Amino acid sequence: MRVCFLAPELLPNQGGVGTYSVEILRQLAGRVDLTVLTPLRQRGTEVYDRNRLEEYFGGRITILPISEAHDTFRYNLAFQRAVRRYLGREGRQEKFDLIHSQHAHMPDLLVRKVDRRSVATVRTMHTTILGQRQGIRIARELGGRLESSERWQMTLAPILGMAERSILRRPHDTYIAVSEWMRRELVALKVPSDRIHVIHCGGDPERFRPDLRQPDRLRSSPERRTVLYPGRPTLVKGAGVLARAIPQVIEQFPNAEFVFTGGGAEEFLRIADLAPDVASHVRFLGYLPYEELPQVYAAADLVIAPTYYEDFPIRILESLASGVPVVASEVGGIREVVVTGSTGTLVPPGRPESLARAIVDLLGNSELRARLGAAGRKRIVEEFS
CATH class of the missing domain: 3.40.50.2000 (Glycogen Phosphorylase B;)
Known part of the structure; x- marks a missing residue:
């Protein structure tokens, strides 16, 4: 099976989505034919380029940095555009069987078909735009100043909400909810329950001891x-x-x-x-x-x-x-x-x-x-x- 894994966060990972991506790729490496699309990241003078990332996973994964990431909210749009360009251009040769996407970054927002085919998409739901917006609103009402990425989220909330609804209405996608609570949130957003599978995130008790x-x-x-x-x-x-x-x-x-x-x-x-x-x-x-x-x-x-x-x-x-x-x-x-x-x-x-x-x-x-x-x-x- 040929899998295209969309990783808006990877090493040096920014948060939970990055950690999730690193750990699931470690488990999948060598078991399926994996191509990972991710932004190029730099921390200080260290650049996490293709060679460094592929070496981390033992050379068993193809990793393609197709855009640049900065610690801001706006890099998501650049990554979405790069994903669309890559799958529109290279998808014809790659013949992917599956796309694995991470939400709420929505890296596949601009992707409709690959090589005129509706390639199966599995979307791991870490959060929702609607839920994030509600959380930020409550936090702001209880006092405090928004961080820059939060201000962007609230400013673009109507557009992001429409984008999220368009993704959740795609008829053939499968959803991984990382908790029972997320499953209920997806059902409330009109995602058919038979397309939702609850697979909790996991900790690694061998690494964390x-x-x-x-x-x-x-x-x-x-x-x-x-x-x-x-x-x-x-x-x-x-x-x-x-x-x-x-x-x-x-x-x-x-x-x-x-x-x-x-x-x-x-x-x-x-x-x-x-x-x-x-x-x-x-x-x-x-x-x-x-x-x-x-x-x-x-x-x-x-x-x-x-x-x-x-x-x-x-x-x-x-x-x-x-x-x-x-x-x-x-x-x-x-x-x-x-x-x-x-x-x-x-x-x-x-x-x-x-x-x-x-x-x-x-x-x-x-x-x-x-x-x-x-x-x-x-x-x-x-x-x-």
């Missing part, structure tokens, strides 16, 4: 306890509510330390406007190599995801696989893996007092953290690996 734990890797001093926020702190991902919760946590637990991985440091500090004595408890590590993430997760005492809208975040699965408990918002598919009192704590979205209380309760109870972490890893191994 408790035995990798070295707390001093994250702690700035031995007495500190680290709260890890993996990812870009945008408003919809809870940056505003976290900014209001941090001072409350520091007041009640002075040894707490908040560590961020990924971009967005300057944006978050503008949103947070933290007093100097509180800001000294916040550190930003920036983007880290994909290979270092297992050690980073394992070193944390607690991982947080105070989001307003999320389907089934891979970062939560990686945290639990590492034996680290999670404090997360009670939204979306998160409720299918995080259970209060069992694998972590769920809190209402947009409630800084509830978020702060949950963080303090876990930081102050090492036995509870250990019990929740062990139960979380067990659940990943048995149900979500």
Whole structure:
């Protein structure tokens, strides 16, 4: 079988879609004939070109960077156009049997037919445009400034919504919902239920393991306890509510330390406007190599995801696989893996007092953290690996 895999995110991956793409390609490599279309990415002076990407996957996949990606919302359109050009020009020779697309990036938005054929399309639904817009709207109403990509999403919301509806109406596509919650959202958007298959995202318990734990890797001093926020702190991902919760946590637990991985440091500090004595408890590590993430997760005492809208975040699965408990918002598919009192704590979205209380309760109870972490890893191994 010849498969064309559309990867709007890949190494160095920007988020959950990138992680999903990397891991599924690792599993598929050598089992099917794979051609991956992806934007060319650069981090600092490092360029992730075709040779570097193909080498990462052992030379068993053809990877074609067909556009350029920057850390902005607009690169999606350039990638969509490049996908249309490639499949319109090369599709005649390649004779693909299947296209695997990632939503809500909509990389196949402009593709109708390949070589005048309606090639079967499988679309993994990580999120929806409608859901993202609702989450951003709620986050904005509860206070805070939108990040640049969020402003673009809201500005283009009517156009993006129409584009999404046009994709979801295509009559022969098959959908992978990464949670039961996403399946229900697709049914509400009029996608026939018999074309939806629920396949949860998984964590890799062999890569993410408790035995990798070295707390001093994250702690700035031995007495500190680290709260890890993996990812870009945008408003919809809870940056505003976290900014209001941090001072409350520091007041009640002075040894707490908040560590961020990924971009967005300057944006978050503008949103947070933290007093100097509180800001000294916040550190930003920036983007880290994909290979270092297992050690980073394992070193944390607690991982947080105070989001307003999320389907089934891979970062939560990686945290639990590492034996680290999670404090997360009670939204979306998160409720299918995080259970209060069992694998972590769920809190209402947009409630800084509830978020702060949950963080303090876990930081102050090492036995509870250990019990929740062990139960979380067990659940990943048995149900979500």
